[in-house]
Amino acid sequence: xxxxxxxxxxxxxxxxxxxxxxxxxxxxxxxxxxxxxxxxxxxxxxxxxxxxxxxxxxxxxxxxxxxxxxxxxxxxxxxxxxxxxxxxxxxxxxxxxxxxxxxxxxxxxxxxxxxxxxxxxxxxxxxxxxxxxxxxxxxxxxxxxxxxxxxxxxxxxxxxxxxxxxxxxxxxxxxxxxxxxxxxxxxxxxxxxxxxxxxxxxxxxxxxxxxxxxxxxxxxxxxxxxxxxxxxxxxxxxxxxxxxxxxxxxxxxx
Amino acid sequence: xxxxxxxxxxxxxxxxxxxxxxxxxxxxxxxxxxxxxxxxxxxxxxxxxxxxxxxxxxxxxxxxxxxxxxxxxxxxxxxxxxxxxxxxxxxxxxxxxxxxxxxxxxxxxxxxxxxxxxxxxxxxxxxxxxxxxxxxxxxxxxxxxxxxxxxxxxxxxxxxxxxxxxxxxxxxxxxxxxxxxxxxxxxxxxxxxxxxxxxxxxxxxxxxxxxxxxxxxxxxxxxx
Numbered sequence: 001x002x003x004x005x006x007x008x009x010x011x012x013x014x015x016x017x018x019x020x021x022x023x024x025x026x027x028x029x030x031x032x033x034x035x036x037x038x039x040x041x042x043x044x045x046x047x048x049x050x051x052x053x054x055x056x057x058x059x060x061x062x063x064x065x066x067x068x069x070x071x072x073x074x075x076x077x078x079x080x081x082x083x084x085x086x087x088x089x090x091x092x093x094x095x096x097x098x099x100x101x102x103x104x105x106x107x108x109x110x111x112x113x114x115x116x117x118x119x120x121x122x123x124x125x126x127x128x129x130x131x132x133x134x135x136x137x138x139x140x141x142x143x144x145x146x147x148x149x150x151x152x153x154x155x156x157x158x159x160x161x162x163x164x165x166x167x168x169x170x171x172x173x174x175x176x177x178x179x180x181x182x183x184x185x186x187x188x189x190x191x192x193x194x195x196x197x198x199x200x201x202x203x204x205x206x207x208x209x210x211x212x213x214x215x216x217x218x219x220x221x222x223x224x225x226x227x228x229x230x231x232x233x234x235x236x237x238x239x240x241x242x243x244x245x246x247x248x249x250x251x252x253x254x
Numbered sequence: 255x256x257x258x259x260x261x262x263x264x265x266x267x268x269x270x271x272x273x274x275x276x277x278x279x280x281x282x283x284x285x286x287x288x289x290x291x292x293x294x295x296x297x298x299x300x301x302x303x304x305x306x307x308x309x310x311x312x313x314x315x316x317x318x319x320x321x322x323x324x325x326x327x328x329x330x331x332x333x334x335x336x337x338x339x340x341x342x343x344x345x346x347x348x349x350x351x352x353x354x355x356x357x358x359x360x361x362x363x364x365x366x367x368x369x370x371x372x373x374x375x376x377x378x379x380x381x382x383x384x385x386x387x388x389x390x391x392x393x394x395x396x397x398x399x400x401x402x403x404x405x406x407x408x409x410x411x412x413x414x415x416x417x418x419x420x421x422x423x424x425x426x427x428x429x430x431x432x433x434x435x436x437x438x439x440x441x442x443x444x445x446x447x448x449x450x451x452x453x454x455x456x457x458x459x460x461x462x463x464x465x466x467x468x469x470x471x472x473x474x475x476x477x478x
Contacts, residue, residue, distance in 0.1 A: 082341050114331075167341055170350060176334040177259075214263035217335055218419045219350035221342045233422075234429055241425020247264070 001222075009034040011043055011052070012098035015062055017112050025109075029054040029098070040080060040087035040099065041066050044113075062113040071227060074162025078113045079104055086169040086227055087113075104167040120161045123183035127206040131196040143194035156189040156235065158228040165222035165232055171215050178215025181222040185235035191242070204239070204246045213239055266327045267423045269320040270416045277317060277412050282447050285454035288386065293462050296386050296454075301357040304382050325361045332357055353415050356408040363405030390463035393455050414444035 010031045031054040032046045041064075048061040066076035069088045076087040079102040081095060092099065107115040124130075133139055135223040145153070159182055166172045166180040187203045190196035207213040213236065222232040284303065287295035304313060332354040339351050371388060374380045380388055392398045418440040421427040427436045457463075 021436045168338070170336045170338050170347070171334065173334075173336050208258070210259045212260055214260045216423075217331075217350055217353075218346070218422055219342075219344075220346040221338070221344060224342070224344055231430070233433070237422045237425060237428040237433070239425075240423055241428060243260075244264075 001218055011038065013043060013047070014049075014098045014100045015112070018103070018109050019111065021108060021110060021158075024131075028059060030062075036093075038092040040078075040090040040092065040101065041069060042093060042096075043074060043099070044087070044101075061113075063110075063114050065114045072160055074117075074160035076225065077104055077115075077164055077167075078102065079161045079167070084164040084225060085163065086164075089227070100218075104163055106172055107163060107165045108170075108213040115163070117161065117163050120163055120166065120180065120182060123179035124161070124186060126179060127183050127187050127203050128185040128199065129183060129190055129203070131190060131193060132199060133195065145194050149192060153189055153192045156185055156230060159185060159230055160228065162227065164225050164227060168221035168225040170219050170221070171217045177211030177213050178214060181216070181232040181236060184216070184239050185212055185230060185232050186236040188238055200242075202248065206245050207239060208243050208247065213243055216240075259267070262327060263331070264423070266324055266331065267420050268418075269324045270413070271420050274320055275413050275417060278446075279447060282410075282454075283448035286450040287454075288389075288463075289453040289457035291455075292460075293310065293386050293465075296463075297383060300382055300385055301464045321364065325364070328357050329361065349415050353412060353419070356412040356415075359405065359408035360412050363409065365399075367405065384459070386463045389458040390460075393458035394464075399455065399459070403452060403456055405459060406455070407448055410444055410448045410451065414440045417443060 011034050012244050013030040013032070014027055015030065016025050017026050023153070030047050030052075032043060032050075036041070044062055044064050051059050051061040053059050064076065064078070064087065066088060067073040067077070071086045074086070077084060078087055079091050079100075079149040080087065081100050084104050087101075101113060103109045103113045103115050105115075107117055107119065110116055133142075161182060163182075165182055169180060171178045172180050184207060187207055190201055191200040214235050218233075223230075223234075226232055284299040285296070287299040291298070303309075333355060335350075336337040337354075339347050370392060371385060374388065375382050375385070392402065418427075418433075418437055421436050422433065427433045
């Protein structure tokens, strides 16, 4: 008997579903055969192949977003057992069952687990998270970056705009225009770059507008949730220092 | 909110410490005289404050206006936040929610407390020499005493935790180590300032404050 139960070991999923951006969410339960080393994505693929609910009735396949499958693109971010994280690196063996999947509702839900993270890209545009070197002639080589600085700046460059920090932040909601921790940390990254530094005031001034750095309420959930271990609260505090300095310099006309 | 919320939020953060935080500490020390030196010590402290030049102007500019801005803008800040302590059970996230709850409690408490004490002086119902006996009557009622303890703890937590956040918002404590050390210091501030207020509330329950009150009433009776 023991062998039979082992052979039919299953994985239970409770998935929050939503048919259109405006329609009401509902949950469906699934029970799929267990395979060794499964992750949440391979579970979703199994449901896609055979879209049967736990009670045996047919349903539409569950929609989700994924791309790299190695936790560097951020596309498959969703709320798994209450915590926002990437589905590709969420291993079934390490999760409590039933596994509960929900979309990150801080963002507009497109369908089922698919969300629209456009506001994050809008925030990157707002703070000018790039280095403007495009032009009609060769600008020549830029200044060198110290190796010690490059090492910590590299940690900030690991941000994949996945949205987990925004999902965990109590100040990112529809009553608040806060752009979220990710874009603030990107200002620190581009302001640390020797060429990017030449436009640092533009980025600081973008942080000193509505929904900018003032939106941070220091709950520090972001730094505890970031899958890439980016020191987001250190970035925010460093940008608080730089924006404060910039504020006084501007007032004093320096 | 019209205008740039960066300046409004920055001003809100600054006013919470200077002058309001400073005022809480001075107020706590003045009240503590009631515990350390009894009714005479407290009366001396009150007398010292009332002897300041341009007192009404100082009160309006240094206390009432900052208090109104910090309080009303603070309610808006609280309205703008969610609480997700159910999903993210981290100490700092609890402090984030507590900061908003204690802010609202403090807002109500401060209005009520100013009405019971300072406004009574302004309305001519009591003199500032009688504040000790006013406080004796408030602290002697178990319900008022409990409400005052809640109000005081909320206000002092809001100040101490706000001091920790102020140090981050102004870019003074940046790394996790600096923020951890400042959180210990702010916890110390919370314990010490709370003790000042609670010990003085306990002292106000003493009969000696009542005797001063009856003496004052008797004196008023003689004059009347």
